[in-house]
Amino acid sequence: MWQTQPVVEMAGRVLLPMRRKNLGSGYYAACAGLRAQSQALELIASNVANISTTAFRGQQPMFHSLLASAGHQLTDPLNHAINDFGVLEGSRTDLSAGNLERTGNSLDLAIEGKGFFAIQTHGETLYTRNGNFQVSPKGQLTTAAGDLVLGEQGLPISMPSGDISISPDGTISASGAVAGKLKVVEFVPGSVPVAAGNSYYSGPAAGLRPAPDSSIRQGMLESSNVNSVKAVVDMIAVQRHAEMLERAMTVFESNLDHIAANDLPKV
Amino acid sequence: MLRALYTAASGMSAQETNLDNVANNLANSSTTGFRKRRVQFEDMIYQNVVMPGAAATQQTTFAAGLQIGLGTRTATSEVVQLQGDFSATGNPLDLTIQGNGFFQVTLPSGETAYTRSGAFQVDANGNVVTADGNPLTPAITIPTGAASITIGLDGTVSVTTAGQTAAQQVGTIQLALFPNPGGLNSTGNNLFLATTASGDPVQGTPGGSEGLGTIEQGYLEQSNVDVVEEFVQMIAAQRSYEANSRVVEAADQMLQGLNQLGR
Numbered sequence: 001m002w003q004t005q006p007v008v009e010m011a012g013r014v015l016l017p018m019r020r021k022n023l024g025s026g027y028y029a030a031c032a033g034l035r036a037q038s039q040a041l042e043l044i045a046s047n048v049a050n051i052s053t054t055a056f057r058g059q060q061p062m063f064h065s066l067l068a069s070a071g072h073q074l075t076d077p078l079n080h081a082i083n084d085f086g087v088l089e090g091s092r093t094d095l096s097a098g099n100l101e102r103t104g105n106s107l108d109l110a111i112e113g114k115g116f117f118a119i120q121t122h123g124e125t126l127y128t129r130n131g132n133f134q135v136s137p138k139g140q141l142t143t144a145a146g147d148l149v150l151g152e153q154g155l156p157i158s159m160p161s162g163d164i165s166i167s168p169d170g171t172i173s174a175s176g177a178v179a180g181k182l183k184v185v186e187f188v189p190g191s192v193p194v195a196a197g198n199s200y201y202s203g204p205a206a207g208l209r210p211a212p213d214s215s216i217r218q219g220m221l222e223s224s225n226v227n228s229v230k231a232v233v234d235m236i237a238v239q240r241h242a243e244m245l246e247r248a249m250t251v252f253e254s255n256l257d258h259i260a261a262n263d264l265p266k267v
Numbered sequence: 268m269l270r271a272l273y274t275a276a277s278g279m280s281a282q283e284t285n286l287d288n289v290a291n292n293l294a295n296s297s298t299t300g301f302r303k304r305r306v307q308f309e310d311m312i313y314q315n316v317v318m319p320g321a322a323a324t325q326q327t328t329f330a331a332g333l334q335i336g337l338g339t340r341t342a343t344s345e346v347v348q349l350q351g352d353f354s355a356t357g358n359p360l361d362l363t364i365q366g367n368g369f370f371q372v373t374l375p376s377g378e379t380a381y382t383r384s385g386a387f388q389v390d391a392n393g394n395v396v397t398a399d400g401n402p403l404t405p406a407i408t409i410p411t412g413a414a415s416i417t418i419g420l421d422g423t424v425s426v427t428t429a430g431q432t433a434a435q436q437v438g439t440i441q442l443a444l445f446p447n448p449g450g451l452n453s454t455g456n457n458l459f460l461a462t463t464a465s466g467d468p469v470q471g472t473p474g475g476s477e478g479l480g481t482i483e484q485g486y487l488e489q490s491n492v493d494v495v496e497e498f499v500q501m502i503a504a505q506r507s508y509e510a511n512s513r514v515v516e517a518a519d520q521m522l523q524g525l526n527q528l529g530r
Contacts, residue, residue: 049278163478
């Protein structure tokens with residue numbers, strides 16, 4: 001993961017010509033709008049690519065008006081009208097549930113409710129809805145990628161041999177002997193999961209709480225929550241919007257510059 | 268170049284893998300004791316354009332941030348352990364397991380392999396072997412001149428020979444149970460090998476409390492591939508592939524529009 005400059009900052013650079021009240025600032029407005037649309041398309045592409053990813057959570061683009069939040073004092077109504085375009089403010093993780101699909105494997109777990117499993121990777125605690133678990137050579141419960149699944153006390157779970165049954169509250173038992181209980185947490189309202197790839201999410205410890213309302217379904221896996229109809233409709237909207245902005249840029253570039261450069265001197 | 272192009276390409280290649288798996292499942296829809304596989308996908312890393320919680324100003328932070336995912340990749344394909352249908356054959360050495368256990372057989376290399384396909388036969392030496400000639404473990408030998416073979420729910424094999432009224436016990440079939448059968452290694456010929464993912468098997472006599480299951484004589488377990496479900500999966504894979512290719516098209520058109528600016 002790498003970090004680039006925040007959108008507002010980048011857009012701030014786009015706004016520079018506007019402060020000079022340059023007529024061509026509409027060109028930069030369309031340019032920033034086009035940039036936002038291309039980022040929105042990237043988000044949609046990521047959703048569509050993950051349509052079959054176990055327990056995937058789609059990302060929704062959020063647009064906002066640049067002027068409303070940037071705090072620039074624009075007194076000129078024309079300049080305001082030209083520059084009031086939308087930029088992509090951020091992405092919101094869609095936390096709605098996906099369908100549960102039956103697999104019949106005793107170590108495939110799905111969560112009904114808002115809960116997430118807690119896992120440990122490189123000394124960091126992350127959270128996942130993907131319950132495609134397995135047993136490591138050391139006998140501990142791990143994710144498909146081999147990261148430890150944590151129990152209620154935040155420690156790895158040693159799995160017993162034999163037929164494993166996992167109750168809706170996360171208690172793991174084999175032949176009646178209890179081996180541990182899965183840690184299931186949910187994000188408190190206002191706290192957002194940050195996607196870390198591999199179906200993992202991170203979140204601040206203060207933003208999490210136990211999830212007593214979530215129940216675990218053994219032998220099932222949750223499918224992706226991406227709605228393909230919505231994704232395709234969004235994509236068409238982005239495409240048309242981008243076309244419109246490209247048209248706008250052409251108009252600014254060809255017509256206005258042409259008038260300024262060729263026609264005005266002759267008046 | 269738009270990330271969307273590469274993201275969509277990863278989605279298309281994932282759906283190709285999905286279709287490959289559906290094809291193998293469908294091809295084995297009549298294979299005795301076959302266990303279908305299910306492909307699992309994972310999302311790739313995210314590019315944090317705006318980190319959630321980053322400072323927007325000195326006083327405020329971004330509530331959501333802007334995270335752009337870079338696509339999908341195939342993570343695992345696990346063996347699905349749903350029970351297949353039983354079909355009656357009447358053959359005394361056709362066995363099914365009503366439960367989660369596996370038959371154990373010894374390969375020519377001496378390794379133990381596991382199978383759900385209970386179509387056994389007797390070889391020239393009287394050993395109970397699979398259709399490929401791999402002997403059942405622990406070995407069970409049927410004496411020559413056996414008139415009938417009876418296998419109990421608990422795996423007890425008894426035979427009666429011509430001229431004798433009392434049945435003679437010749438051995439007990441043992442089954443193996445895995446903590447994570449989804450992680451077994453399919454080697455073809457209906458055989459599985461244990462892996463670190465599947466865990467070490469627990470061996471036991473059928474009918475116990477471990478969940479091994481009981482043995483039913485005269486039945487064969489059919490493939491657990493549900494043809495309807497596979498067709499649905501195939502259509503879903505095809506349409507997802509199309510949706511991803513539409514994204515490529517959309518990205519291409521946007522770039523094309525850009526390239527034509529100022530002409």
